[in-house]
Amino acid sequence: MPVSDATAGGEIGPDTRRQVNRGFGRVLVVVYAVFAVAATARSGIQIATKFEQAPVAYLLSAFAAVVYIVATIALARGDRTSRKVATVAIVIELVGVLAIGTASLLLPDQFPAASVWSRFGLGYGLIPLLLPFVGLWWLRRTR
């Protein structure tokens, strides 16, 4: 497996170690971006084509999409202001996935259609539940 033009990894300089959008932060942003695009496209189509079937679930999907978009952009930018924005967005994401996940189990009638956060994101391999914890851990670690 030739790695001809690449420098050997692992030598993260002290200047990049604390940057939110470098190193593991790059991977984190990709995962957030995938969820931002997925949630935006899904909720957009749901609201445009069959909003009346499950308005609560679809509006929550749209709200989740906005949270993911804000978190993605803030984590990718990574400056001081963006760190604060990312922290707020991810705390909202955490509260959202816990509240919606719990509500979808207790009041299944209100959630006839799947949204990103219903059943704690089981339809997405529970990644929506893990992601805010990982995000907050990373923000704290790079502080």
Place this chain on the structure above:
Amino acid sequence: MTGIYATALIVLALTLAGWAVVLLIVNRPPGAALIGAAAVLELVLVGFAVGGIVQMLGTDRGFARAEFVGYLLACVAIVPAAVWWMKDERTRAASGVLAVVFVVVPILVVRVQQVWAGAGV
């Protein structure tokens, strides 16, 4: 939308995902070989998208066409976007970026097939 082409596409993407994970474990950024392989995957994805749209235009069958095209566009966009995003990252995190994306590609391909078969959002 099913058949050998899609299956080969999934196998190729998962192979590249395994390759990227190995690089991640041995603490290396992706080299020219993996980037080249990603370019091959992109060509196969473009073929998949073009083939899918041609097949869609050739049928009157009712299925979620907007979603179908949306997933095909995502298939075409995701690999170049990932390569752009990791290009100035010189650590193994760049391999991690590619690993994530190479795992997402098969999910997208399966969703394309599900929408083609008539599944909703």
